[in-house]
Amino acid sequence: MVLDRRHFLGTSVALTATLAAPVVWGQANGRPKVVVIGGGPGGATAARYIAKDSDGGIDVTLVEPTRDYYTCFFSNLYIGGFRDLASLRHSYGALASVYGINVVHETAVGVDRDARTVTLSCGAVLPYDRLVISPGIDFVEGSVPGWDVSAQHAMPHAYKAGSQTELAKAQVAAMPEGGLFCMIAPPNPFRCPPGPYERVSMVAHVLKQTNPRAKILIADPKEKYSKQALFEEGWQAHYTGMIDRLGPDFGGGNVMVDPGEMTVDIDGEVTRVDVCNVIPAQKAGRIAELAGLTDETGYCPIVPATMQSRLDAAVHVLGDAAHQGDMPKSAFAANSQAKVAAMAIRGALTGSKVFPAKFSNTCWSLISPENGVKVGATYEATEEKIAKVDGFISQTDEEAALRQATFEESLGWYAGITADIFG
Incomplete structure (x- = not known):
């Protein structure tokens, strides 16, 4: 629907x-x-x-x-x-x-x-x-050693929208041919959207058109993340060989950055990057x-x-x-x-x-043009917490028409929720 x-x-x-x-x-x-x-x-x-x-x-x-x-x-x-x-x-x-x-x-x-x-x-x-x-x-101070908000121009977080979002987009557009985009993904819990893995997908979409030899590296402290199978399926299909993710088993949780030198140290291995999107705890x-x-x-x-x-x-x-x-x-x-x-x-x-209190949520993500996926649930209030009652998630191997319909659904949601928020 x-x-x-x-x-x-x-x-x-x-x-x-x-x-x-x-x-x-x-x-x-x-x-x-x-x-x-x-x-x-x-x-x-x-x-x-x-x-x-x-x-x-x-x-x-x-x-x-x-x-x-x-x-x-x-x-x-x-x-x-x-x-x-x-x-x-x-x-x-x-x-x-x-x-x-x-x-x-x-x-x-x-x-x-x-x-x-x-x-x-x-x-x-x-x-x-x-x-x-x-x-x-x-942001939690010191959660990414070497980074604080004074470095957000060199290494933007783009997790408070506006000028930071403009900066992140401009830096991607200015990457040298064959350059490296690095994302320092946040630990749980974190604000989503803007989801880190949708952002990787959007950066990959831009680079595929303008800088196809460029690479994307994700340093991630989490063992797994929401909609992981869907993103990995999409990355393999649309951005083959472009995206590498290093989870905690490969040092993704042991990261330092140097904004002045534009380097990232992942578990002792120092890499120079062209763009670094740091999303702190x-x-x-x-x-x-x-x-x-x-x-x-x-x-x-x-x-x-x-x-x-x-x-x-x-x-x-x-x-x-x-x-x-x-x-x-x-x-x-x-x-x-x-x-x-x-x-x-x-x-x-x-x-x-x-x-009685009732709650609901849906989160949509775009992986590639008209390739939308979603996850959501309904919730109820218990004495201890807001508890999940049931949920749903897009499936791998869905038909293109369904993925397009999911993306179009997200557009309708955006129009509806912003009217509901701001009148």
Whole structure:
């Protein structure tokens, strides 16, 4: 079934668990206030659904430093030449003008959970009755020896879309004939999309057309990865002899880089590279740590039924920042979690009806032109985690027509989910 925009919007209403003894705010208190930190698939979706479904009954402020949001999902297709950068750019205009959300383009630099306030880089202080934190990822310092964010121009991560994505694409285009592209793949868990192995596929697609003698080397600390058989099948069929992956058995987990010399040391063997895409280990965005909401994993433990922080019931954590169980750190997952949290928040603040939490996710990847694959699942909230109920995945040896239909389905999903996030 093809997921077009109408189907996505018509079937993506998320449900959440009934909250015991909701706190209903009376007229004397004025409108309850919700502050949302982070304007990506989790935060923007939560802000929109809280504002829309409360029909103005809740005062919603969205804090997001950038005026334009570039989606990490589908950014690999830009690198591969299947989309332009403008198609990844989305504004917050509709959230402000249509839904009455107070969109504040500042950076949140502090959270006082006792006072229930958020401090912004400009010095302003925002009070809240409920706080939603959806800050995406930051990188674990030192996880790739020799690399930090000061080296991201020489060795881009391209894991926060926009200028980094442009840089990665430009570096691939400028590779010398027969050059070497190297990817340092991340350990689990990591944000996906942009999936590392789809990115390799898109780089290979470009090089096959413009630089067919070029090679791609992947240094990977993981023994296996999602959709591995599908990618390996596709690489063998479309990019024969171009891509080599070194897993942990071959030193893929023992890597150092030298951005100044443009070298990569894999288990003691030093190789000069022309482009190096370093994707470090990841953790919750910095504001989550500053707010004291992270645990030893670097992410934020949550109550699955409501996405509330296990450390503070007045805070909900979404998407990449959440340590929640079986769901991947994807845009689809963040959007699904946001609707669960939005209904929980409305129930707590206005007494509106809430329903049992349900979650879903699908991740599409493009291997070669019109050769799309996918993996997905449905989930439920248990006491311990968001738990997988059932799932599906593309199969090897599928017919070309099915792979093309899967790719077209992903295009419909992108149109639908971005409309659902940004209005």
